[in-house]
Amino acid sequence: MARKVSRRGGNIVTIHDVARHVGVSPMTVSRVINGEKNVREETRQKVMEAVEALNYTPNLAARSLASQDSSRIALIYSNPSMSFLSELLLGILEQSSQSGCQLTIESCDGPEGVADVLDKLKATGVDGVVLPPPLSDSSRVAKALKDMKLPFVGVATSRPSPDAPSVSVDDFKAAFAMTSRLIQLGHRRIGFIKGNPNSYYSQLRYEGYVAALAKAGLMAEETLVGQGYFTYRSGFDAAETLLVRADRPTAVFASNDDMAAGAVATAHRLGLDVPRDVTIVGFDDTSMASSVWPELTTVRQPISDMAALALKLLLDQIKTRRAGQTYAPVHEIRDFSIVERQSSAPLGEASTTE
Amino acid sequence: MARKVSRRGGNIVTIHDVARHVGVSPMTVSRVINGEKNVREETRQKVMEAVEALNYTPNLAARSLASQDSSRIALIYSNPSMSFLSELLLGILEQSSQSGCQLTIESCDGPEGVADVLDKLKATGVDGVVLPPPLSDSSRVAKALKDMKLPFVGVATSRPSPDAPSVSVDDFKAAFAMTSRLIQLGHRRIGFIKGNPNSYYSQLRYEGYVAALAKAGLMAEETLVGQGYFTYRSGFDAAETLLVRADRPTAVFASNDDMAAGAVATAHRLGLDVPRDVTIVGFDDTSMASSVWPELTTVRQPISDMAALALKLLLDQIKTRRAGQTYAPVHEIRDFSIVERQSSAPLGEASTTE
DNA sequence: CTGAAAGCGCTTACAG
DNA sequence: CTGAAAGCGCTTACAG
Incomplete structure (x- = not known):
């Protein structure tokens, strides 16, 4: 029976395998993986090597089950530019796969439509919401979310809600x-x-x-x-x-x-x-x-980066809240830059590009 | 201590709560949720109602851990039209959040670049790959994946690999x-x-x-x-x-x-x-x-739908393989339609639109 | 700095 | 058609 055949096509490598390989307890391996402090440097080294050698990757499902830390995040968008949305999606996806959170996306017709989506999400169960513009600018949406006590984060917001973190550009x-x-x-x-x-x-x-x-x-x-x-x-x-x-x-x-x-x-x-x-x-x-x-x-x-960071902040917020602590919203400002391409030229100068 | 406070802001509702509410075993609830046959209609009803009443949603992490069924899926794309990619992403995301699989996206420079990405994915651990065009058309990419014994699916492929399922339009x-x-x-x-x-x-x-x-x-x-x-x-x-x-x-x-x-x-x-x-x-x-x-x-x-279906087929394939059975690739053909908007007109007819 | 025990919420495999 | 037991792979909380 191929019951122990992994989803990776080989045999499953678990934290126990790594532990056995090094001669420590699974607990120690866990600590190393999670970058906790209380591990002797030498032990850490050995564990790292074993992880490398055995090509171990933690099972996300087990981890989130054990730590009660799995998060369902919804991205709610309303009629943005599609090209903006794709950049955003790329960043969010990157981060969500890294953080091991479950992502859902919902669209709605402007701030007015958010209520319906929120009802739906409430029924399904969501832990946090990512809000791109123009939703991220709506105090109405912010209020609705706040009333539900649902953590959220704004991306590319110029007027961040005082209650929620945000990532934007000036x-x-x-x-x-x-x-x-x-x-x-x-x-x-x-x-x-x-x-x-x-x-x-x-x-x-x-x-x-x-x-x-x-x-x-x-x-x-x-x-x-x-x-x-x-x-x-x-x-x-x-x-x-x-x-x-x-x-x-x-x-x-x-x-x-x-x-x-x-x-x-x-x-x-x-x-x-x-x-x-x-x-x-x-x-x-x-x-x-x-x-x-x-x-x-x-x-x-840097839309992708901003989105990724926003998700991270949201996850932090959720974690903090779960720990029963109060979360002080961070408002991150990213640098913009001016990219000069072919559509601009000095006044009066003939187009010489190519 | 707020240990039993759920990620949904209320108290966690587990399968046990539902079971207790109805007066059956968790096993029965599980069966109902998963749409299995062997449940008396009456019992099924009661369970359904309780699920509804308690607003129960299964814990995806627990489920995939128990069923050994969590899947990490990678979407590898190579320089497609961004607008095509967004449609695709939307469909894939929809499905992945429904199926509870973990999604990663990777980009590469054409079929030649896939080898590198594959190496990386191998190290990280992936269970399957979704391939949009032009990658889905490359027999080279198909071969590489086959050699790795990594299940994959092609979206919008005109020349589906005989070894993998695909979803396309004629x-x-x-x-x-x-x-x-x-x-x-x-x-x-x-x-x-x-x-x-x-x-x-x-x-x-x-x-x-x-x-x-x-x-x-x-x-x-x-x-x-x-x-x-x-x-x-x-x-x-x-x-x-x-x-x-x-x-x-x-x-x-x-x-x-x-x-x-x-x-x-x-x-x-x-x-x-x-x-x-x-x-x-x-x-x-x-x-x-x-x-x-x-x-x-x-x-x-219907790019989104096609992508969603593709992911589903991929997941089926993975499941079948895990069960040790052989998977017969399905090649789905979706209907196209012709959408008439303002950029076309009968020959010689003055533009009268609007 | 390290480990043994218990449990996260679900499902598989078996028994009735 | 239904249930009791065991376990998925990890982490929390406690003990040393």
Whole structure:
């Protein structure tokens, strides 16, 4: 009978095998694996070697059962840009497989739809929730979660809930930096495409743009600002209004990549070359930014990393709570960077790229 | 001490609680939950009610530990379209959270890079692998996996390995149907943008196009066929060659959505209206198809569902093997459909949409 | 710094 | 059709 045949195709290597191999108790092996302090250095070495030699990997199921530590985490998203979502997913998955937690994903229609999802999750049993924008910005959602006493974490939130941890980028500063860069390239008439007005981070990006203009002694002309909703289509439409004018801007800063990609499409349709006739830049650096042509100059937000970290913080929070301690929410700010690609150029300079 | 406080915020409800509530043994409850036959209908009812009433959910960790049934599944992908990947991820995640398996994702650079990933996975311990295209088409990858005796499943494969299950759509038939539809709309000069020549399904889509033309008594003109690589950029470039010509095609069938989106961008850049001046259609119906403007008419492949089913088949396979039985690979064919949106129109008809 | 005992919540294999 | 026993692989809590 092949009962002891492992799921890895060989024989199962358990903590007992390692223990026997080294000549210690399973307990000691457990301690080494979990990086606990009270183990003699020499013993630790030997155990490590045995783990290596036997190619041992802990059984996650056993571990979480024994430690009562298994967590079911739900990622609730609402109509974000798909490219944003994929980056996020990649990061979350990485982390969840490392942490050995069970991941569920649920979609809903905006903050209003969250209640239903929450009911469902309550029935199924979830230990924590990861909230990407725009949900992460909704105080309403935060309140609902708080009422349920369900731990959660916000990713890419500009207005983190005081009760929950969050991971984000300084949207104001990033937009300020990007706008400054455009000014440095010689642009003076710089358009802006806003994101969804309900999102606070959308607001912050706009304010960063205005502040950078002001610092350079420029005015934010209302006619150079278009209203978008973070979708390709909205960028496409908003850009049209900005670009058909005779005194069109020489650069357009769309506040996410999807809208920037839409703006590029519009520019092309209007017979404008990017970046020769108009510079167009985005925000996020999702896959969209480098799949479009010309590839977008954009503000890079390390979405995957941020998502991974967010999940980690959530798990910490859950652990702390289980231990009966109170959890002090951490608000992590990640660095952004400006990635220059082919969609931007100094003012008046002919496109020479390739 | 809050030791018995559940991860769900209330007290843990275990199989014993349910059993006590009904007045049966835990064993009986287990049987009901797992849908086994040998339970009296009346007992089953009562158990079900108790499960409902107590809001019981089985502990996945305990279950997989007891049944020795936990599975670690790796999704290995190589540079697919990001939008395709997200759809896939969504489906896989749905299923993995339902089946309670542990998911890992790994990326690599094409079939050549798989060896490294496999080594890594071998060390970590994995029970099965999900392979999306183009990896799912590579006999080399299939061989490597087979040599490792690692179960795998192909998603969206046109050339399924005889040793592994697969879930796909009939690419030939789908391309045939789409091309026929274009012909039906009055188009006679129909261009085609091929996908990566290494992919067999790319080949099949092309053959479907040619066959449909032939059936209508049309020739596949070589000058109407462009070479792409399934990327936005390649569609953008290939479309240029097709559309700058005076005798340009009136419709272009790009063999995936990313390329179709690129082709639309090119059309716009050349001052052509879509669909008034040229109809452009895609394949897959990823989020790209409906985020671009005009939204793409395309062949819908139910990617999420296919991925979910694929994972299920993989899990079945693993289970069967563990039971020591031999597994006969199933090759599932899903239905495609043609989704008509704004990027296509009858020949010569002015754009009247909206 | 290390170990023996008990138990996490479920299922398998056996007995009735 | 139903149940009592044993065990999955690990960790917690206690003892030394």
